[in-house]
Structures are given as structure tokens and as C-alpha cells.
Amino acid sequence: MTLAPETTDLKVQLRLDTDWFTICDLTALAPGRGVAALLPDGSQVALFRDRNGTLYAIDNRDPFSGAAVLSRGLTGTHQDRPFVASPLLKQRFDLISGRCLDDESVRVATYEVRAR
Amino acid sequence: MTSNPRVVPTIVLVGHGMVGQRFLEALAERGLTATHRVVVLCEEPRPAYDRVQLTSYFSGRTPEELSLTDAAFITDHGIELYVGDPAETIDRATKTVTARSGLTVEYDTLVLATGSYPFVPPVPGKDSDGCFVYRTIEDLLAIEAYAGSRATTGAVVGGGLLGLEAAGALKGLGLATHIVEFAPRLMPVQVDEGGGAALLRTIEDMGLTVHTGTGTQEILAGADGAVTGMKLSDGSELATDIVVFSAGVRPRDQLARDCGLTVGERGGITVDDRCRTVADPHVFAIGECALASDGRVYGLVAPGYEQAETAAAAIAADESDQPTFTGADLSTKLKLLGVDVASFGDAHGTAEDCLDVVYSDARAGLYKKLVIARDGTLLGGILIGDADAYGTLRAFTGSVPPVAPESLVLPAGAGESVQLGPSALPDEAIVCSCHNVSKGTIRGAVTDHSCATVPEVKKCTKAGTGCGSCVKVLGQLVTAELEASGVEVDKGLCGCFTQTREELYEIVLALRINSYQDLLDRYGREGARGGDGCEVCKPTVASVIASLAPTIGASGYVLDGEQASLQDSNDHFLANLQKNGSYSVVPRIPGGEITPEKLIVIGEVARDFGLYTKITGGQRIDLFGARVEQLPLIWARLVDAGFESGHAYGKALRTVKSCVGQTWCRYGVQDSVRMAIDLELRYRGLRSPHKLKSAVSGCARECAEAQSKDFGVIATASGWNLYVGGNGGATPRHADLLAQDLSDAELVRLIDRFLMFYIRTADRLERTSVWLERLPGGLDHVRDVVVEDSLGICEELESLMAAHVANYADEWATTINDPEKLGRFVSFVNAPDTPDPVVGFVPERDQIKPDLPLLTIGHRPLEGSAQR
Numbered sequence: 015m016t017l018a019p020e021t022t023d024l025k026v027q028l029r030l031d032t033d034w035f036t037i038c039d040l041t042a043l044a045p046g047r048g049v050a051a052l053l054p055d056g057s058q059v060a061l062f063r064d065r066n067g068t069l070y071a072i073d074n075r076d077p078f079s080g081a082a083v084l085s086r087g088l089t090g091t092h093q094d095r096p097f098v099a100s101p102l103l104k105q106r107f108d109l110i111s112g113r114c115l116d117d118e119s120v121r122v123a124t125y126e127v128r129a130r
Numbered sequence: 131m132t133s134n135p136r137v138v139p140t141i142v143l144v145g146h147g148m149v150g151q152r153f154l155e156a157l158a159e160r161g162l163t164a165t166h167r168v169v170v171l172c173e174e175p176r177p178a179y180d181r182v183q184l185t186s187y188f189s190g191r192t193p194e195e196l197s198l199t200d201a202a203f204i205t206d207h208g209i210e211l212y213v214g215d216p217a218e219t220i221d222r223a224t225k226t227v228t229a230r231s232g233l234t235v236e237y238d239t240l241v242l243a244t245g246s247y248p249f250v251p252p253v254p255g256k257d258s259d260g261c262f263v264y265r266t267i268e269d270l271l272a273i274e275a276y277a278g279s280r281a282t283t284g285a286v287v288g289g290g291l292l293g294l295e296a297a298g299a300l301k302g303l304g305l306a307t308h309i310v311e312f313a314p315r316l317m318p319v320q321v322d323e324g325g326g327a328a329l330l331r332t333i334e335d336m337g338l339t340v341h342t343g344t345g346t347q348e349i350l351a352g353a354d355g356a357v358t359g360m361k362l363s364d365g366s367e368l369a370t371d372i373v374v375f376s377a378g379v380r381p382r383d384q385l386a387r388d389c390g391l392t393v394g395e396r397g398g399i400t401v402d403d404r405c406r407t408v409a410d411p412h413v414f415a416i417g418e419c420a421l422a423s424d425g426r427v428y429g430l431v432a433p434g435y436e437q438a439e440t441a442a443a444a445i446a447a448d449e450s451d452q453p454t455f456t457g458a459d460l461s462t463k464l465k466l467l468g469v470d471v472a473s474f475g476d477a478h479g480t481a482e483d484c485l486d487v488v489y490s491d492a493r494a495g496l497y498k499k500l501v502i503a504r505d506g507t508l509l510g511g512i513l514i515g516d517a518d519a520y521g522t523l524r525a526f527t528g529s530v531p532p533v534a535p536e537s538l539v540l541p542a543g544a545g546e547s548v549q550l551g552p553s554a555l556p557d558e559a560i561v562c563s564c565h566n567v568s569k570g571t572i573r574g575a576v577t578d579h580s581c582a583t584v585p586e587v588k589k590c591t592k593a594g595t596g597c598g599s600c601v602k603v604l605g606q607l608v609t610a611e612l613e614a615s616g617v618e619v620d621k622g623l624c625g626c627f628t629q630t631r632e633e634l635y636e637i638v639l640a641l642r643i644n645s646y647q648d649l650l651d652r653y654g655r656e657g658a659r660g661g662d663g664c665e666v667c668k669p670t671v672a673s674v675i676a677s678l679a680p681t682i683g684a685s686g687y688v689l690d691g692e693q694a695s696l697q698d699s700n701d702h703f704l705a706n707l708q709k710n711g712s713y714s715v716v717p718r719i720p721g722g723e724i725t726p727e728k729l730i731v732i733g734e735v736a737r738d739f740g741l742y743t744k745i746t747g748g749q750r751i752d753l754f755g756a757r758v759e760q761l762p763l764i765w766a767r768l769v770d771a772g773f774e775s776g777h778a779y780g781k782a783l784r785t786v787k788s789c790v791g792q793t794w795c796r797y798g799v800q801d802s803v804r805m806a807i808d809l810e811l812r813y814r815g816l817r818s819p820h821k822l823k824s825a826v827s828g829c830a831r832e833c834a835e836a837q838s839k840d841f842g843v844i845a846t847a848s849g850w851n852l853y854v855g856g857n858g859g860a861t862p863r864h865a866d867l868l869a870q871d872l873s874d875a876e877l878v879r880l881i882d883r884f885l886m887f888y889i890r891t892a893d894r895l896e897r898t899s900v901w902l903e904r905l906p907g908g909l910d911h912v913r914d915v916v917v918e919d920s921l922g923i924c925e926e927l928e929s930l931m932a933a934h935v936a937n938y939a940d941e942w943a944t945t946i947n948d949p950e951k952l953g954r955f956v957s958f959v960n961a962p963d964t965p966d967p968v969v970g971f972v973p974e975r976d977q978i979k980p981d982l983p984l985l986t987i988g989h990r991p992l993e994g995s996a997q998r
């Protein structure tokens with residue numbers, strides 16, 4: 015999933031079942047911040063890019079408030095794993111596993127994502 | 131219906147209140163949940179919750195947050211919990227309990243933890259609509275619902291501990307509140323006459339009306355059956371819409387009476403010192419329903435917890451560990467209506483020959499009394515208004531403290547006062563009386579179990595997890611122990627930096643570092659370098675960079691380059707995120723002054739975009755319900771009409787409120803509006819460790835409430851007085867007078883220095899009030915630095931502020947003129963024209979409010995979190 019940050023013209027793609035669904039240009043993702051995208055079934059995904067260029071995708075819905083806002087949270091690294099903190103009540107979610115770091119019983123869906 | 135045949139011995143618990151839950155935890159700790167079937171009958175519609183903290187509902191705690199039971203605990207231990215299904219009969223011959231639903235369970239051991247019920251005196255009219263008791267979450271919700279529809283005034287019958295709690299609830303609902311107490315003082319059980327007087331004064335100062343030495347004779351109701359008032363024993367009538375009875379509690383022992391268990395003359399199920407009922411060795415009673423072997427019923431949670439432990443140990447029949455319950459200490463520390471009240475040990479001085487040491491300052495609402503034996507042994511005491519010393523004093527009770535007792539009750543700064551740290555306590559001293567944890571055990575948690583933080587020690591020892599009154603002492607002990615064992619206490623900002631915010635500020639300023647990544651990679655902790663930082667240090671460094679921008683060569687625009695990725699979510703969208711994902715918009719209205727034309731523009735914008743409109747507490751107007759893609763369109767209109775960002779989203783200057791002042795007001799002595807506008811325009815956009823608020827009043831009547839602000843200005847005949855460190859909010863603080871009779875120029879210069887000194891030295895999210903109290907030397911030190919220039923830094927502080935003022939630009943105007951930045955204001959990167967479908971609104975009072983049911987769309991039950 016890592017790629018050279020300079021590469022242009024790359025598209026961000028998300029795996030839905032067996033197909034890759036194209037979302038946007040890679041340049042639309044600023045390192046350290048997220049964006050939200052709409053999926054064909056009406057659900058929403060939050061996409062992030064870290065400073066090394068790695069991409070992550072999780073469900074955009076914050077399970078604690080119900081609002082579709084995870085893409086607007088602050089990201090960071092905790093014990094070498096990337097996370098996003100919900101902008102509403104600040105619970106953190108692991109971007110790889112979707113697990114909530116502040117409440118073991120909660121988890122959000124994750125997606126496979128690539129740039130090409 | 132009889133539930134599953136028994137294969138293992140069964141324990142049935144009746145009542146899932148605070149003590150019942152503690153009992154279940156004690157069973158689990160002793161492994162009894164693995165060897166027994168455990169069945170719980172819970173009458174209330176929800177599992178155990180923190181009754182002690184009931185009133186915190188009015189400061190924003192939800193019923194869910196009050197819960198004491200997590201679903202995993204119940205499932206992991208295989209406990210069968212029947213919520214909303216009370217026990218109705220007990221048959222001791224067949225050893226069965228039958229619940230309301232018809233469920234019948236056979237028990238080997240039965241534990242009654244049914245608590246108590248509020249006593250309602252038999253006064254005429256007590257059943258009218260609008261009469262309540264206050265014990266459960268359901269009571270609280272019912273009072274709230276009733277008050278919301280019709281009430282402006284409420285009265286509490288009873289001025290004891292629970293009466294004051296109930297009064298706090300009525301006050302929390304915004305009602306004019308009365309307390310009617312039969313005894314000649316408030317809290318007659320816990321405090322003496324002097325304490326009662328201090329309490330009375332403080333409570334009256336809060337705007338509550340107290341009637342002591344007065345009985346309630348009748349509740350008066352209107353034709354519709356709803357309360358209209360009450361008749362008092364002095365012949366007067368009190369008009370009120372709500373009456374809450376809080377005249378004591380009675381043990382809930384009916385179930386026990388019905389099945390022939392022995393109960394005391396004045397109620398309570400009679401038990402022995404193992405909490406076993408005297409009538410039946412298979413039945414136990416614990417908590418407020420039990421009459422202990424010392425002949426008392428305990429109405430506090432700590433003794434109940436001790437009984438829960440005792441009963442669990444007796445059931446485990448663990449010979450090596452057989453605690454008994456033969457009575458308990460009635461020490462309590464409470465925050466009632468925001469006033470600290472504590473009593474411990476022999477508070478009323480009943481021991482023979484004992485002496486009192488009293489410090490009292492009625493003006494400050496302080497009353498402190500220690501009861502001392504002839505030989506100097508501390509026997510007990512009462513603390514009203516300031517109970518900081520409670521944790522230490524309670525632990526010293528029964529021994530001779532190492533310093534003179536009077537020095538323990540004098541207020542800080544009164545010469546002789548001594549802060550007796552917990553290091554002076556002996557190892558056997560009980561620090562946490564809820565869970566009976568000694569100082570030695572806490573030290574052991576740090577040294578032998580390598581707990582390095584208060585949460586770890588809490589988990590390890592349970593100390594601090596009851597009423598919470600010992601947590602302060604706990605924190606001091608943990609730090610002292612860590613320092614003693616040579617561990618360096620980590621004062622770092624977060625997991626990424628070992629430095630404090632103040633140290634990072636100095637690094638950024640001295641080395642002119644204007645990139646977060648640069649700072650992290652050079653000065654971050656070993657493992658954090660090269661990483662992505664975290665949600666704590668990113669906005670903190672963003673704020674430091676923003677407040678120093680012109681000086682360190684960074685862009686003054688917070689959405690420029692790397693800075694955009696560091697900002698808190700609200701700053702990133704230059705608006706305030708609301709619960710459903712929409713935003714609110716607050717244009718700046720300097721000093722609260724606005725022309726009719728501008729008011730009309732705000733009205734038109736709100737109307738055209740369908741926004742909910744409200745006047746804020748900061749003398750300006752908030753427009754709610756904007757979708758993210760509407761923000762630039764709204765701001766294009768506002769900027770066009772001459773508005774700027776109000777920074778309601780930023781840790782930055784918010785508002786400078788004003789009163790109308792000399793121009794119109796007959797009392798005004800200076801032009802407070804002009805000064806407020808000047809100050810607001812000077813400091814707008816200034817990023818700081820926390821938000822900054824200010825106000826200017828035109829005379830000493832103080833209509834602008836300047837003394838509750840971070841910096842407040844009050845006009846005098848010859849100039850301005852400057853106050854600093856004030857705060858509203860959860861922990862209000864009156865501002866301190868920094869300097870008097872200043873000219874306009876002197877005032878501005880001092881504020882420049884004060885603000886820049888604060889920005890330089892405060893911790894993240896530390897308001898000026900907290901900062902001022904934390905700084906060694908406090909106000910005097912700040913005065914030395916900013917008035918006397920004792921550190922020789924004033925010139926630098928002033929030039930930093932001058933650079934900020936010269937470089938200010940409105941960030942919304944910059945944003946709407948930058949097409950690249952505007953691209954960010956969409957709900958979906960791949961469907962810029964589609965709005966977020968879960969942001970919706972429904973009508974209320976001719977405006978809109980968030981459509982919350984929409985937020986449940988896409989909700990999936992999560993594994994492991996199901997509640998039975």
C-alpha cells in the first residue's frame with residue numbers, strides 16, 4: 015500500500031466485495047487528514063493518508079454519536095499503530111483493525127484501499 | 131414457571147443497587163461466580179447505577195454514565211440478571227423466591243439488598259400532582275418532566291443531606307428553590323450549630339431560601355389536583371409548583387417481614403456480624419435494608435460496601451479471611467450544591483473531656499472544627515466550605531498528628547497554616563474508607579505491583595473508586611512514592627513529547643521552528659519520531675505556531691500547508707461541529723455592538739439557509755444547522771456585509787462583552803463600549819492555550835460581569851481597573867485585581883504583556899484561572915513579571931503582541947478567496963454536490979433542530995456489547 019508521495023495521476027480505490035471502486039485522485043487526500051466518500055449502497059467511508067503515504071479506510075459513522083464524522087477527526091500514531099480520534103467525543107479508532115482503543119466492545123468496519 | 135434445574139448451588143440476590151453490585155463484584159473476586167449459579171432480581175428498569183452521584187445528571191451526566199455495571203461483567207461471570215423484575219415473595223420452607231413475572235428460583239443462599247425508601251410524612255395533600263421523592267433515576271426524570279412543563283418554584287421538605295441533594299436538583303432545573311427544615315439548622319445529623327450557620331449563609335448566597343425550625347403542615351393543591359403551595363407551622367404559606375419530600379429514609383424490609391424474618395423495632399432486617407439474618411442462616415441482608423449487629427441501620431454507601439464484602443466472605447466460608455461487620459465510621463465528604471461538607475470521626479465531640487479547635491470565617495462561608503482528646507489524639511471534626519484536608523485528617527483520626535491541630539484548620543496563607551502532606555501518615559492509616567485501603571497498600575501498589583498512575587492504583591487496590599473523596603490524597607501518595615523510588619514522573623505533554631507545552635513553546639520560539647514534523651522528528655520521544663503524532667500534541671503545537679507565526683516565519687493563516695493537518699476538527703472547518711455532523715456559525719460582533727443593517731443581514735442569511743438562530747451567552751448570535759458545503763456560501767454573504775470570523779471554534783479570543791456605559795447609562799464613568807470594541811479588535815484571532823474571554827464594565831456596578839473573565843476591565847472615575855484570572859463555567863473564579871486606575875495606553879500595554887506571558891507559560895487547555903493558581907507565587911508572581919518586569923521580558927512580550935496585531939487577517943475572508951481550500955468544504959470527496967444524508971432537521975418552536983433518529987441509520991449491534 016505504500017507509494018511514492020510524488021506520484022501524480024494516481025486514483026484512490028476501495029475494495030467492495032470483489033471489485034475495486036474508484037473514489038478520487040490521490041492528491042485530494044492531504045497527509046494527516048481524512049475525507050469522506052459515498053459508496054454505491056449509500057453508506058459512507060472515511061479515507062486517510064498518513065505522512066508516509068499509507069492509505070486507510072474505515073466506516074465514516076461514529077458509533078458513539080451516530081453522526082457521519084470520523085473523516086473529520088485528528089489522526090495520529092499510538093504504539094506504532096495509526097488511529098483517528100472522533101471529533102465529537104474523542105474516542106480513538108485503530109485505522110487498521112477498526113477497533114476502538116477506548117472501548118473494547120466497539121469496532122467500526124474497515125476497507126481495503128489502494129492507489130493506482 | 132421454575133427456571134432451569136439446579137446443578138450447582140444457587141445464590142439469589144434481591145436488589146441490584148449500589149451495595150448489590152458491590153456484592154456481585156466481591157463474589158466474582160472470590161471465584162464464587164464460577165462455582166455458583168448467581169441470579170439477580172432487579173426492581174428498577176436499569177441495572178445498578180451510582181445513586182450517590184444522582185444530582186450530577188444536572189451537570190450533564192447521562193443515566194448511562196451513572197451506570198455501575200458494565201455488560202461484560204455480567205456476561206463474563208455468567209450472572210443471570212433480571213431487570214425490571216422485583217421479588218414478590220420468599221418461601222423459606224421451600225427455599226424459593228418468586229418474582230413479579232412469575233419466575234421462581236430455588237436458592238441455597240439468599241441475599242437481600244433492597245435498600246430503603248424515602249419517608250413521606252403523613253401531611254394532608256401529600257399525594258397531589260407535583261409531589262415527588264428523590265431516590266432513583268426515574269424520580270429524577272419525572273421531576274424534570276413535570277418541572278419542564280409548568281414549574282417556576284420548588285420546595286424541598288427536609289434539610290438533611292438528601293434534602294440538600296434534592297434542592298441541588300431543583301436548582302439545576304432552574305427553579306426558585308426553598309428548603310423547609312424542622313430542625314433549627316441544616317444537616318442536623320452531620321454538623322453542629324456553627325457548621326450549620328456557615329452552611330446556611332453559603333446556601334442563601336446562592337439564591338436558595340431556607341426555612342429552618344419550620345414544619346410542613348399541609349400541601350395545598352388547586353382544583354386540577356396540582357400543587358400550588360404549602361402551609362408551614364409558623365402559619366405562613368409558601369407558593370410552590372413542586373414539592374420534593376426528603377424527610378429521611380426507611381429500610382425496605384417488607385419482603386423480610388412477610389416471610390417471618392426478624393426485623394428491628396424501627397425497621398431493618400436484623401443480622402449478625404457476618405451479615406447473616408438472625409432468623410435464618412441461609413439468608414443475608416446487606417446495605418440500607420440491614421440492621422447491623424451494633425443496632426444501627428447505615429444510610430451511607432461505604433458501610434454497605436463493607437457489609438457486601440463481609441457477606442461474600444461468609445458465603446465463601448473462607449476460614450483464613452473472615453471479616454466481620456460490627457459497625458462503621460460515619461465519615462462523609464460531600465459536595466452539596468457546590469459546597470464542601472465533611473464530617474469524620476466523633477464530629478459532635480461526644481467523648482468525655484474532649485476539646486474543640488474551631489476556625490470560622492462566616493464571610494467566606496468557612497467553618498472548620500477539630501475534636502481533640504486531652505492527650506492530643508484527633509477524634510473527629512467538621513469541615514464546611516473547604517474540605518481539602520479531609521482525606522489527611524480522616525486518616526489521622528485516632529492518632530496524635532505530628533503538628534499542632536490549629537495549624538491544620540487555618541486557611542492557606544494565614545500565617546501558621548501547615549499543609550500536612552500524606553507523607554506524614556503512618557502506613558496503617560486508612561486513606562480510602564469506602565474500600566478500607568491503607569496507605570501501606572497504596573504504596574505497595576506502586577512499589578510491588580508497579581502501578582505508575584492513579585488509574586492503575588485504583589484498578590489494583592480499588593481505592594478511590596467509591597465516593598472519590600480520597601483521590602486527591604491518592605494522587606499525592608502515588609507521586610511521592612514514585613519520586614521516592616527514583617522513578618521520574620512523566621510530565622510530558624503526551625505520548626509523543628517528554629516536554630511540557632511551555633518547554634515546546636520555548637523551543638519553537640528560540641529555534642524559530644515552524645514545522646510540526648520538524649519539531650517531532652528532532653524533539654519528540656524516541657518511538658514517536660517519524661510518526662504521525664497524536665490528537666493531543668498536534669493542535670497544541672498548531673496553537674503555539676499560530677500565536678508566534680509572524681515571529682518564527684510561519685504563515686499566519688491556520689489552514690496553510692502543514693498547519694491545516696494539525697488543527698482540531700473545528701478549526702479545520704472554521705466552524706463548530708454539532709451532534710449530528712452539521713456546523714454552527716458565529717460571526718464576530720465586537721463588544722456586542724451591531725447596526726440594524728448588520729442584524730438584518732444575519733437574519734436574512736439565517737432565513738435563506740434555514741438556520742436555527744440563538745443569542746449566545748457572549749453577546750452575539752449563533753446560527754446552527756449549516757451543512758459543511760454551505761459554510762463557504764454563508765460566509766461569502768457574511769464577509770460581503772463586513773463580518774469576520776468570531777473564532778467560536780478556536781482556542782482563541784472569543785468575545786469582549788460590554789455594558790452600555792457612559793454614553794447612555796446614568797451611572798457610567800467611562801466609555802465601556804468603545805474600550806470593549808478596541809480590545810476585541812486588538813486581540814481577535816489570537817490563538818492561546820485555551821479560549822480567552824473578556825468584558826468591560828462602565829462602572830463598579832459591573833453589568834458586563836468583567837470579574838468572571840480571563841481579563842476584565844472596570845471603569846473608575848480616573849481610568850480603568852484590570853482584573854485577571856476570572857472564570858465562569860464549571861469552576862467559577864472571581865478575577866483578581868492586577869492594577870488600578872490605568873490610562874487607556876497603560877491598560878492595553880498590561881493586557882498585551884499578561885496575555886503573552888500566559889500564552890508562553892500555560893499548559894494546554896489551561897484557562898487563566900487555573901494557570902494563575904498553579905503558577906508558583908500566583909498573582910504576586912504575575913504582577914512582578916508583567917507590571918514590575920522582574921524577568922526583563924516585557925519588551926519581548928509586547929513586541930510579540932505587536933507582531934500578532936500587525937499580521938491579523940480574517941481567516942474566513944482568506945478562505946473564501948482560495949479555491950483550493952474551498953474544495954475541502956464538501957460532504958463527499960467523490961460526490962461534491964451530495965449532502966450528507968444523515969444531517970437532517972425537524973421543526974421545533976418555529977425553527978429547526980437536529981433530526982436525531984436519522985443518526986441511527988446504519989446502526990449495527992456490536993458484538994460483545996449486547997445487554998440482556
Ligand code: SRM
Nearest residue numbers: 706714745746747748749750778784857858859860861897
Ligand atoms: C454558544 C454558547 C452557548 C449559548 O448558546 O449561549 C456556548 C456554547 C459552547 N460552549 Fe460555552 N458557550 C457560550 C458561552 C459560554 C459562557 C458565557 C460567556 O462567555 O460569557 C461560559 C462561561 C464563561 C467562561 O468561559 O468562563 C461558557 C463556558 C464554557 C465552558 C466551561 C469553561 C470553563 O473554564 O469551565 C466550556 C467547556 C470547555 O471550554 O472546556 C464551554 C464549551 C462550549 C462548547 C464549545 C461545547 C462544545 O464543545 O460543543 C459549545 C459550542 C458552541 C457551538 O457549537 O457554537 N463553554 N460558555 C455561548 C457562546 C458565546 C459566544 O458568543 O462565543
Ligand SMILES: Cc1cc2nc3c(=O)[nH]c(=O)nc-3n(C[C@H](O)[C@H](O)[C@H](O)COP(=O)(O)OP(=O)(O)OC[C@H]3O[C@@H](n4cnc5c(N)ncnc54)[C@H](O)[C@@H]3O)c2cc1C
Nearest residue numbers: 145147148149173181182216217244245417418429430431
Ligand atoms: C440523592 C442521593 C445522594 C446520596 N449521597 C450519598 C453520599 O454522598 N454518600 C453516601 O455515602 N451515600 C449517599 N447516598 C446514599 C446511598 O445512595 C445509599 O447508601 C446506597 O445507595 C445504599 O445502597 P443499597 O444497595 O443498600 O440500596 P439502593 O442503592 O437503594 O439499592 C436497592 C435496590 O433494591 C431494589 N429493590 C428493592 N426491593 C426490591 C425487590 N423486592 N426486588 C428487587 N429489587 C428490589 C431497589 O429498587 C433498589 O434498586 C445518597 C442517596 C441519594 C438518594
Ligand code: SF4
Nearest residue numbers: 789795798828829833
Ligand atoms: S456597569 Fe455601570 S455603566 Fe455599565 S450599564 Fe451597569 S450601571 Fe451602567
Ligand code: FES
Nearest residue numbers: 562564596597598
Ligand atoms: S474514600 Fe470513598 S473512594 Fe476512597
